[in-house]
Amino acid sequence: MCSVILLRRPGHAWPLIVAANRDEMNNRPWLPPGRHWPDRPEVVAGKDELADGSWCGLNDTGVLAAVLNREGTLGPAAGKRSRGELVLEALDHADAPVEALSDLDTRAYRPFNLLLADNRDAWLLEHMGEAGRNRVRVTPIPEGVSMITAKGMNAPDCPRTRRYRPLFAAAPAPDPETNHWAEWEMLLASRVSGAGDDPREAMCIMTHQGFETTSSSIIALPAMDRAGVLPRWRFAAGRPDEAPFLDVDLGGGSGPVNPTV
DSSP: OOEEEEEEOTTSSSOEEEEEEEEEETTSOEEEEEOOOTTOTTEEEEEETTTSOOSEEEETTSOEEEEEEOTTOOSOOTTOOOTHHHHHHHTTSSSOOHHHHHTOOGGGSOOEEEEEEOSSOEEEEEEOOOTTOOSOEEEEOOSEEEEEETTEESOTTOHHHHHHHHHHHHSOOOBTTTTBOHHHHHHHTOOOOOTTSOGGGSSSOBOTTSEEEEEEEEEEEOOTTOTTOOOEEEEESSOTTTSOEEEEOOOSSSSOOOEEO
């Protein structure tokens, strides 16, 4: 179960901060965030080498997209398109393309939660696999701290959300100005699931079946009026309790982007 945490604070110098842990089979090949698609030179995203899509990405105009599976829908299915294509399609736009993707015919995909955001707004687009419902449900994401998992946004029946959303809300927010990320990075690396809870409900998971947290991100978007200020992307290329968070170089606009110290 992947997790995305959002802090929305309109009017702030950094109005959107998104943290995300990707949980996946550890033998599924992938590449860290980069400009991996020659026909999309403005897109920086992690690349799923199996399906050629992405789980999380950002474009040069400040649109952010991330996709999560719905509960019980891990992996591909015959006759269905890869959900990772949705991230790339979203990042083809200069603004978060809510209207375009809300008209998506969901019969082509397995159920998903799709985050679309920029420095002004954020939305959750949900395909829940409901019989007879062929369009996504669009929900604006409120100000403050929200958490998205396979069960949806701020789901009361998700143990991970119940435990960790209050912890992220109470922790000092990342501060790109001073390069302070420590508290959120520690929470993303937490293996604590709570007494009686499934260990897979921790933020950072590891199982004997090979399903685990395979990477972690924190992305911060600057306000519209801060011309010349680039977003920040901190990326751990592995389980965040083991792999260090490094900065992704978002400058240049061409060629591969690699994490740097």
